[in-house]
Amino acid sequence: MSQSVIHRRSLLAGLAAGGAALALPARFASAQSAAPIKLGFQLHRTGIGAAYGRWYERTAQAALKRLNDAGGINGRPVEILFEDDGTDPKRGSEVVEKLATQAKCDLIFGPLFSHVVIGSAPRAGELKIPYLVCSEGFHVASGALNRWAMQPGISDVRAQCTSVAPFVTQNLGKKVTLIFPDYAFGHDHRDYFSAAVKAQGGEVVGMVAIPPSETSFTRYFPRIPRETEVIYHVMIGPAVLTFVKELGQFYGKRARPEIFGFIDSLEAVDLNSPGLEFLEGTHFWEGHCRNLQADATEHEKAYRAAVGVDDNGASVSDARDVSTYGHMFSVWETLSVIRQGMEAAGYQGVADRQKFVEAVEAMTGWEESADHPQGRKVFNGRTHQVFAEQAISRVEGGKLIRVHKTAIEDSFYPDAVDYTTQSF
Amino acid sequence: MQRSGGTLLTAALAILPGLALACALPPSIVMTLPISHYLAGAALTVALTALMAGGAAWLRLPAPMALARWPAGSGADWLSYLSFLIFLALLLTGYAGPRDPMHNLLTLVFWAGIWVALPLLSLLTGDLWGALNPWRGPVRMLRLLTGWQGRIGLSRLGAWPAVAGLAGFSWFQIVSLAPEDPLILAQAAGAYWLVIFVAACLEGEDWLREGEFLHLTFAMIARLAPLHLSTEGGQRVLSLGWPGAHILTAPPLSRATQVFVLLLLAALSFDGLQATFFWLGLIGENPLEFTGRSAVQGVNTLGLIGSFALTAALIYGALALGRCLSGEVLPAGPVMLSFLAIAAGYHGAHYLMMLLTAGQYLLLALNDPLLQGDAFLGLEPFWVSMGFLTDRSVMTAIWNLQFALIVGVHALAVMLALQITPGRRSGLAHLPLSVLMVGYTIFGLWLLSSPTGV
Numbered sequence: 001m002s003q004s005v006i007h008r009r010s011l012l013a014g015l016a017a018g019g020a021a022l023a024l025p026a027r028f029a030s031a032q033s034a035a036p037i038k039l040g041f042q043l044h045r046t047g048i049g050a051a052y053g054r055w056y057e058r059t060a061q062a063a064l065k066r067l068n069d070a071g072g073i074n075g076r077p078v079e080i081l082f083e084d085d086g087t088d089p090k091r092g093s094e095v096v097e098k099l100a101t102q103a104k105c106d107l108i109f110g111p112l113f114s115h116v117v118i119g120s121a122p123r124a125g126e127l128k129i130p131y132l133v134c135s136e137g138f139h140v141a142s143g144a145l146n147r148w149a150m151q152p153g154i155s156d157v158r159a160q161c162t163s164v165a166p167f168v169t170q171n172l173g174k175k176v177t178l179i180f181p182d183y184a185f186g187h188d189h190r191d192y193f194s195a196a197v198k199a200q201g202g203e204v205v206g207m208v209a210i211p212p213s214e215t216s217f218t219r220y221f222p223r224i225p226r227e228t229e230v231i232y233h234v235m236i237g238p239a240v241l242t243f244v245k246e247l248g249q250f251y252g253k254r255a256r257p258e259i260f261g262f263i264d265s266l267e268a269v270d271l272n273s274p275g276l277e278f279l280e281g282t283h284f285w286e287g288h289c290r291n292l293q294a295d296a297t298e299h300e301k302a303y304r305a306a307v308g309v310d311d312n313g314a315s316v317s318d319a320r321d322v323s324t325y326g327h328m329f330s331v332w333e334t335l336s337v338i339r340q341g342m343e344a345a346g347y348q349g350v351a352d353r354q355k356f357v358e359a360v361e362a363m364t365g366w367e368e369s370a371d372h373p374q375g376r377k378v379f380n381g382r383t384h385q386v387f388a389e390q391a392i393s394r395v396e397g398g399k400l401i402r403v404h405k406t407a408i409e410d411s412f413y414p415d416a417v418d419y420t421t422q423s424f
Numbered sequence: 425m426q427r428s429g430g431t432l433l434t435a436a437l438a439i440l441p442g443l444a445l446a447c448a449l450p451p452s453i454v455m456t457l458p459i460s461h462y463l464a465g466a467a468l469t470v471a472l473t474a475l476m477a478g479g480a481a482w483l484r485l486p487a488p489m490a491l492a493r494w495p496a497g498s499g500a501d502w503l504s505y506l507s508f509l510i511f512l513a514l515l516l517t518g519y520a521g522p523r524d525p526m527h528n529l530l531t532l533v534f535w536a537g538i539w540v541a542l543p544l545l546s547l548l549t550g551d552l553w554g555a556l557n558p559w560r561g562p563v564r565m566l567r568l569l570t571g572w573q574g575r576i577g578l579s580r581l582g583a584w585p586a587v588a589g590l591a592g593f594s595w596f597q598i599v600s601l602a603p604e605d606p607l608i609l610a611q612a613a614g615a616y617w618l619v620i621f622v623a624a625c626l627e628g629e630d631w632l633r634e635g636e637f638l639h640l641t642f643a644m645i646a647r648l649a650p651l652h653l654s655t656e657g658g659q660r661v662l663s664l665g666w667p668g669a670h671i672l673t674a675p676p677l678s679r680a681t682q683v684f685v686l687l688l689l690a691a692l693s694f695d696g697l698q699a700t701f702f703w704l705g706l707i708g709e710n711p712l713e714f715t716g717r718s719a720v721q722g723v724n725t726l727g728l729i730g731s732f733a734l735t736a737a738l739i740y741g742a743l744a745l746g747r748c749l750s751g752e753v754l755p756a757g758p759v760m761l762s763f764l765a766i767a768a769g770y771h772g773a774h775y776l777m778m779l780l781t782a783g784q785y786l787l788l789a790l791n792d793p794l795l796q797g798d799a800f801l802g803l804e805p806f807w808v809s810m811g812f813l814t815d816r817s818v819m820t821a822i823w824n825l826q827f828a829l830i831v832g833v834h835a836l837a838v839m840l841a842l843q844i845t846p847g848r849r850s851g852l853a854h855l856p857l858s859v860l861m862v863g864y865t866i867f868g869l870w871l872l873s874s875p876t877g878v
Contacts, residue, residue, distance in 0.1 A: 043524065045524060045525060045526055046525065046604055047714070047716060047717070047878070048713075048714045048716075048877065048878065051810070054808070054810070057524075058807075081523060082522075082523060082524040082527075083523050083524070084523070084524060084525055084602075084604070084605065086601070086602055086716060086717060087714075087716060088601070088715070088716025088717055088718050088719075089715070089716055089718070090601070090716065090718035090719075091601060091602060091716065091717075091718065115713065115715060115716075116716070181712055183710050183712065183713060184713070185712070185713065212710045212711055212712040212713070213701045213704070213705045213710075213711050215455065215701065215875050236712060237711070237712045237875070237877065238452035238455060238875040238876065238877075239452065239455060239875055241452065241453065241455065241456050242452075242455055242456055245456060268810075268814070269814050270814055273453075273814055273816065274816045275456060275816075308807060314811070315807050315809055315811065316807075317806060317807040317809060318807070318809040318811040319811070320809075320811025320812065320814060320815050321807075321809040321810055321811030322811070322814070
């Protein structure tokens with residue numbers, strides 16, 4: 001623990017508050033220009049995304065430290081300017097403008113919330129600045145954004161839903177009831193997962209749409225058909241604990257169907273929390289395994305240590321402070337792609353932004369490595385979207401133990417766009 | 425295009441004011457507590473207090489006693505000079521420091537320190553702002569240097585300038601797009617400081633006590649504290665009493681200070697309300713997918729105004745109804761003093777969570793302001809941690825503390841209302857006000873236990 005804290009001290013030292021100039025170690029001196037590469041980070045520091053923002057920043061700091069320790073990019077040091085967007089699309093657009101025109105950042109990365117991404121990306125397109133999102137939204141691959149927007153760090157929700165369907169239908173049951181919040185996010189799951197289940201020969205026997213403002217769920221549970229073999233749930237928000245508690249009360253000592261959820265419901269929440277006992281033996285999708293698995297790679301362990309996360313996915317300084325582990329690796333891996341893209345493009349300055357985008361578009365994927373600790377990736381340069389292995393984990397003794405790893409190919413779907421045909 | 429993955433938030437943990445931190449828990453533990461029992465118990469407690477206080481003379485707060493006296497002098501102006509220098513340094517930090525509000529000392533010192541920690545401390549120690557404000561010293565100095573010791577008549581406006589200040593501040597805090605943005609905060613704070621500085625130079629530093637909203641806010645909130653410093657006949661008097669006892673010795677509120685108290689109550693209430701599922705549903709926002717402040721500025725401006733109008737209508741309405749029922753007049757000036765207890769207690773309960781969250785960032789930044797590995801407070805570098813928000817025992821303890829505070833100040837308020845009223849009035853005259861306070865207790869607790877989506 002003290003090591004990691006000292007580590008933070010040194011990494012913060014290197015950060016120089018407010019974008020003050022960095023002291024340049026000798027290893028950077030050989031570059032043509034020793035001026036730092038400036039990366040803008042659009043951070044959900046306040047607003048509804050603040051819990052994710054805190055861990056995204058922490059991951060970014062750790063990744064930056066590693067990057068600079070290894071010599072930066074093209075021999076130049078790298079600095080990150082964090083700018084809060086309040087998890088608000090209007091501010092997001094202003095943040096893009098500020099980072100691009102005032103701070104003169106080389107590119108921008110980091111936003112998570114889809115509505116903020118959708119509100120900000122057009123400005124990035126107008127300003128012709130690479131905009132790398134860590135959002136897992138389908139908005140990039142759907143073609144809704146522009147040539148400058150990319151998602152090379154995390155797979156999108158459509159791919160995730162699609163990839164877990166074979167496991168669910170083959171191992172948990174073919175008759176599925178979906179419980180989802182009744183708005184776009186829930187609808188994405190409803191549509192993509194239903195289609196994938198049908199493609200696997202399964203059947204959706206029930207759909208329980210729950211109004212987003214609902215805080216008590218007991219009256220919805222009788223709508224779960226008796227023949228249900230698997231419940232697929234994606235409830236989120238402050239009432240999630242109530243949801244789990246009431247679902248447990250509904251089934252009582254009766255046999256319950258199998259239950260499959262998305263970790264988004266309980267991201268940043270300890271599964272050992274009182275009231276969550278009912279989840280024992282249920283399954284979750286995870287973008288990245290929160291609990292250190294028996295077969296974890298050295299890269300995975302190194303990533304965990306660098307960010308300051310223990311074997312249970314919590315902060316090394318507070319075992320109750322569970323991270324947003326299933327998503328935050330995207331920040332680390334996006335920074336890795338930024339380095340590789342800039343190196344491939346021979347990036348020198350803002351005039352090379354287009355070259356950078358073209359260099360990333362030319363990439364086809366990455367192996368599991370220190371740069372990509374979550375696992376192997378396939379990158380689709382036409383849709384600007386990465387595809388990854390997904391984990392399906394079972395809750396055992398309050399820990400998430402991976403029982404299946406989906407093949408990357410399980411998550412493919414037909415391209416909806418070819419950004420490379422669009423002009424810059 | 426549909427929104428998706430990024431909206432998957434479980435943990436709507438806002439950290440700054442106006443972003444409704446008080447009860448914005450990640451999957452809320454408080455929601456799983458038997459809240460209806462708590463509300464019923466609270467209502468019963470306050471109602472019983474009102475009944476008993478109406479009949480029992482022993483349920484009266486004893487008058488505070490003087491602990492120490494000393495001759496009044498210019499005294500602690502050096503604190504104000506020091507504050508002023510720190511204020512300048514903070515302004516500079518706002519303009520040129522880190523853009524991340526959670527690493528910028530201006531944002532943290534103002535929102536977590538001055539607006540939250542200092543009032544909480546003042547609930548124990550008495551008014552600290554009177555000594556710590558960044559105006560008094562510089563104003564005295566400029567008036568001495570220029571030789572201008574006159575006035576321009578601002579004092580005739582009473583507390584109305586402070587009312588305007590609080591109204592503007594409340595809007596900035598609750599409605600404006602980015603009150604925590606270091607640059608925006610620096611611009612707002614700098615402009616406000618300058619306006620008040622010029623006014624106080626022209627009118628004299630004593631005007632600050634009534635005309636500047638932070639002075640008045642602290643003076644009012646600190647009336648609940650056991651300790652109180654006052655000036656009597658050229659002497660400074662430090663007195664000690666039960667919480668609320670110093671409200672008894674306060675002069676009746678003028679019309680302007682009544683409005684000030686109403687505004688304080690309304691702003692606190694609306695700050696809580698605007699984050700709830702209830703309000704978001706009312707204005708057509710999806711509470712699981714809050715669009716952001718930019719989408720609700722118009723409606724929240726109306727909400728803030730409406731909240732003030734409703735608070736005023738309810739309190740003055742209760743007084744009028746009491747008059748109708750009993751034929752006796754409850755004078756608003758003294759009776760409104762009892763609401764100071766509620767405002768103070770609710771400020772504490774409402775911002776407690778912010779103290780525990782943003783307060784960590786403040787400690788971190790004070791310890792190591794330039795992010796260079798310093799330890800000015802002697803603290804080892806640490807990670808900011810929000811683990812307690814998902815810890816059942818900690819969150820239950822915090823809720824119980826908030827519960828006790830809210831119930832306590834409301835019970836105190838009904839007692840004070842009875843005790844403050846000059847002469848004897850029948851219970852009937854007090855009945856509507858007591859009912860209102862029972863209602864306000866439930867409302868306050870409901871706010872603190874409601875699911876929030878902002």
